[in-house]
Amino acid sequence: MTSIAYSSINIQSCAQSAPAQPCWFGELTVIVHHMQRHGVLAAIEEQVRFARRRFGHYDVIDFVAVLFGYAISGERTLEAFYEQMTPWASPFMALFGRDRLPARSTLSRFLASLDQAPVEALRTQFLADLLARPLTSEELPGGLWDRQGDHLLVFDVDGTREAARQRALPQTADRPAPVRRLQQLCAPGYTGRKRGEVVRSRTTILQAHTHHWLASFGNPGNGQYRLELRRALTAIETYAQAIHLPPSRLLVRLDGQYGTRAVLTDLGEMRYVTRGKDYHLLDQAEIQARLCLPPDQPFTLPESGMVRTLYDCPNLPLDGGGKRYRIIVATHPAGTTKSRIGITRDGVVYELFFTNLAPTAFTAADVMALYLHRGSFEPALWDEDLEQDPDRWCSHAPWGQEAWQIISQWIWNLRLELGQQLLAEPVRTTEFAPAHQEQAPGSASGYAPATAASSWKAGRFSGKDFARQPDGTLRCPAGASLVLQERRPEANGSLRLVYGASIRNCRPCPLREQCQWEGHATAKPRQVSLLLHPRAIGEEPLLWRDWSRRRSRRACIQLVRYQRLDVAVHPALVPPCDASSGVLSRAQRAHMRLTFHERRARNERTPTAALVRITLFGIPEAFAAFLGLESM
Template identity: 55%
Template sequence: MTSITSFPLTIQTTSLSVPSTPSWFGEVTVIAQHLRHLSVLSAIEERVRLARRRFGHYDLIDFAVVLLGYAISGERTLEAFYERLQPFAQPFMALFGRERLPHRSTLSRFLAALDQASVEALRMLFLEDLFARPLEKEEKTGGLWDRQGRHWLIFDVDGTRQAARQRALPSTPDLPPAQRRLDEVCAPGYLGRKRGEMVRTRTTVLQAHTHQWVGTFSGASGAGNGDYRGELRQAVKAISAYLQAQSLQPGQAVVRLDGQYGNGAIVADLAGLAYVMRGKDYDLLNLPQVQARLAQLPNQQTTHPETGTCRSLFDFPDLTLSPAGPRTRVIIATRPATNSPVKIGTARDEQVYELFYTVLPRGSFTPADVVALYLHRGAFETVLSDEDKEQEPDRWCSHTAWGQEFWLILAQWVWNIRLELGHALHPTAMRTTEFAPASAQEEASVSPALVPQPSEAAPVIYGPPQWARQSYTKGFAGADFSLQPDGTLRCPAGQPLYAQERRLERNGSLRILYAARIGHCRACSLSEQCQESATTIKARRVSAVYWPLPSRSSGSSESSPAPEEASPPSASHPILWGDWQRCFHRREVVKLLRHQRVDVELTETAPTTQSPSVLLLSRAERAHYRLSWEQRLARNARRSAAPDVSIKLFGIPDAFAVALGLRIA
């Protein structure tokens, strides 16, 4: 030991190594105690199981608690987390009732061995834990109240992409092909302006009022741009389960979707949920009734409070997105084209047109309300930004799809637990914001004679499609492609064809051109029979012609507009938005637990003086039978002879400690 004395200052050094306690160890302690107090850890042990060799005496719970600690710590990599944790490995595992810390390579093999059944079991537990403890026990879970006083819950569904930065490697005949570790979990995809990136896409679901995550979905289909429709169906199931747990009807949920989902084909996937989404079927602008309406005065004008963008809004209460597709409410927003090229929407004649699809009733939401509700999705982007800064869940933990999904679910679980602990630390009532005032601008400030009545702009009803006849080479005809409820076609090989072009033709007929994907056609065994050639250069295309049906008599009762369309109820109430603060509760917990001292002590137990008893083997053990689930779990369970661990946390309020089941010194 050496010392430097300079009155009144004394500095001493010693070669004795005493590592400092990690700043995040106190938060890990509190969250581990909270999960044990709620029996969440025991539920994971019993219900999330994976039978796999070469894990030594570890079980799934041992790896799950390591990933929980990694998500809480915020360390940049698993290597950095292990280096910081190693001096405190024994007390860390003791927090979760386990003995030894798995090696990092063992964790990697575990993540690579995970299967879909284990991940789905963990996802189910995550949802059940979310449903079991709402943030506010005495009040509603926030929401939106429309102009008729009806209560809605808003959910945001969107995809987020993570790029895999890889070195450029030469590709020459004298070199073997490059072997990339992330080939199984990534694929070429689109990431902003950077095309050709290796990316992975996952779909996230957020409850917009509590800012809790409801799920993340990618699994085996997340490589590249992902399967956005398959993941959307999984998200809808999670939202429906959330509504059922809150004793709410499916009609009380509104799903906000961006332009990735903006066509009528995905409406069937929403299973009756209300929606607000940006549309991308700009061929609707060519319809005669749409052109006639756009030539007149708009229903409303709105100005964005932050950007100052002024939009003119045209409301179409019942428009057919495609001849075989659904009918929905479409709002067309127009604004002058100031930028070139246009990033959002389509530009025509120095005007930018944006489409918004919704099924929200006209009497409850004006066109300006619908557009404002969609543009309020900026709150979802801020939550994603907070998640990237605080947890960065898109860090690569595994080079396999299900291993990465396992990590993402645990990362979202930690986010929700922090929110829950923050509300326990600082209970606050739901705040209510006036989303839109009651004295909203009326839909039309012009003469009623200039506004087209519903009977004047009656939608065109088309008959069944007329397909092209079989070609002279006797290949597949258009009738061999079956029309699906989502507006796509299904070819004889079972692959989808999507609508690529819509154009009006003679006598009011509408032609729709469907096209397959070239990747499906190249690998198809029926390509020669379908495309009349053995070499597939272009994807198969099929066209259908829809002829309008004769309009019904104007005097019939069936053609009279519905009461809601003819005269929407007046906007008698303001639109109210109820939620809680986005960052305050979560960050207050982190700040409290990371800025206070944590003392960790290990007390060695006295060795027993009795001679060790002879270990008796059962016949099953001698024959190397498989261990039962209980035996596998007990191999790394903390034993009574292990050193006693004492952890003392400073600065914890008494009421907060009692709520978590912690002892007060």
């Protein structure tokens, strides 16, 4: 030991190594203790089983422990994680009730050999653990309340893509064909703004009020989005059954990837809001006729100031199956550059939105606001990338990468749970949209389908005999056109549309006896009026109730990250015996196959092993009591 003395300070150095604990070891201790206390690790040991051809010394729980630690640490690579963890391998594995730490190469071989069965079992345990301790409040639950006072639970389904760049390799006749490490994991696909040649997609499901992840499904390239959507809906239904909600009270928000009629048939009784991409529907006669009528209401996006004009088209039969759809068409003037979303026709950008929400509970502007609010899903993905980055490559095998992403989402949910217990924040109530007020004439927030007056005399043509055309005109029984001449607001809030024919068509018309009041002596052209009555809309405001996503989770991360941590490893109570001097059984001598219990016991920490004592500082007493920790 050497020292350097100054007038008021003495600096000493020592050649003996004394590594400091990683800053994340305290949070790891809290989370693993919480999992042990609720039997999560025991359930993984019993339910997630995987029999490899070369079994070795370790079982599934040993590798799951390493992945849990890797997700909590936030280290960018497994190499950096192992460098920090190796001096503390014994206390680390003791937290999980295990003895020795698997090497990096052993972990890599395990992830490469994983197949579907153990990963699906791990996914089942992940969802079961979430349902065992849901973040709900019976007095004031989270959710969305529509204008009729009905409660809905919102889920976001979306995909992320991770791009990978491949090294350029010479391909000549005298060299073997190149073998890519990510060949099974990735495939060519849409990279967006990410640099790379191949991608892997990951479909995620987020509960929009508690901000819990429900599942993650990955596939090479652009993925199998319809298959992944069906699996996501199954996870959502399982979640709803656990909290006793029928499918009709579930609302799924989807992006434009799912905006086709074929995909919407998979949603069953669930409510949905999605951006449509079947722009050929704009050529439908019903939609063209609606676009020629006055719009329902404008919608202004506060962030950009863009004003969209909304046309609500409810109850449209767009297929032969008898199913009807509600389509909202949003238009705005085209800019100088091509719009990235929608289709441009004659200087106007058209956007489509599909939903089955009732027009009496959600106006067209409510549906637009609800869909655009799914932008809050992006900050969740951003936080996930900053803290854990589950899209980074942990394995070059598909099922190994899938297991890593499940465990990453598991840590996110545990941090939310512990953070909520730490801060005990109440549910937040936000007025998503104000209550519907009585509208002034001509400014209704939605119109019912146009109605025409009945015949004023038996045997005469009424307004119902004048068919509406896609170009916005009416066609009389004789084949002539009537054009819109006047829009007249009524006192009750209705809008009267007055259509008129040309006198040149009415005078020689052979059907004027059945059409005009004066008959042959007609001097005025025929006029027909249609009435647009205001749609009956519930008077309740839209209410959104949720919990804080970021504050509670980060409170859990920062609780003991910068606090003192004492780790003491006491010597073993009984010295380990020499296995070579023991007596072998016939099964051991014959190398018979081990049971799953015997496999787990090979690396199990014995009661006589070295005692590990960990002292955490900065834990509030109430939080320590919740965790069942012993206070000093």
